[in-house]
Amino acid sequence: MRYSYAFKRKCVEMYYQGLYPDTPDGICGKEFHRTIRKWVRIEESCGPEALKHKAQNKVWSPEDKYALVARVLSGESNKSVALTSGINEGMLYQWVRKYKIYGYNGLISKPKGRKSRDPDMKKIGTREPKKLNESEYEELIRLRAEITYIKAENEVIKKEIALREEKEAARLKAKKQQSSKNSVKKDTH
Structure with a gap:
């Protein structure tokens, strides 16, 4: 259940008076009593503003995440x-858990959602590329x-390597067959 900020404040004040709503x-x-005690602890450590609903979730950097994880690993409880x-x-x-499995890299946020089936698909809101001037176009x-020349050159090199490998094989x-013939001749004498 989602409670309003005013309701949370009222509950915390009643708790300080020794009452529960x-x-x-x-x-x-x-x-419900456990939730109120949690609100009291949050207010004591972070101030009454921490009980307000945020319009947007905070984006945690890996360094901030690591600072909190280090506190847990040094012996403080997760809850505190x-x-x-x-x-x-x-x-x-x-x-x-991610830090224990992947180390610091586990704390780095990954992009959400699934990958596009068609990576060349035009994204909504993308700009058209600017027009090139004459020297940029020539370049x-x-x-x-x-690039075309280098690709052709690479293909020639790959074919040469494949031919060399075929010749070596x-x-x-032939060497193996020759050695097997020689071993058969030695056995007959």
Whole structure:
């Protein structure tokens, strides 16, 4: 259930007075009291503003994630580190798990979503490339011709290597047959 900032503040103030508000329908009393105690700890460590709903989630850099993971690895509990930093305990648990498996690289955010089937597909909102001036256009033509020449040169080199390998394989096969003939001659004498 999502609670308003005013409701959370009222619950925290009542807790300081030694009272609990009425438990909302459909929620276990123990769980609701545990949630209020969690709000109190968040407010004590981060201030009352931490209870407000954020319009947008904070983007954590790998360095910030590592600082929190290092605190957990040095012996602090997941819960205390999560509460003092104002993040969800499950998120911190995932960061620690990824750090243990992949190291620092596990803390670097990966792009979301699945890859496009057609990588050449035009993205919505992309700009048209600017027009080239005459010297840039000539340079483009020259570079394309150079790439074509280099590709052809690579193909020739690959064919030469393949021919060399074929010749070497034929030579080794002939040598093996020659040595097997010689061993058969020695056995008959």
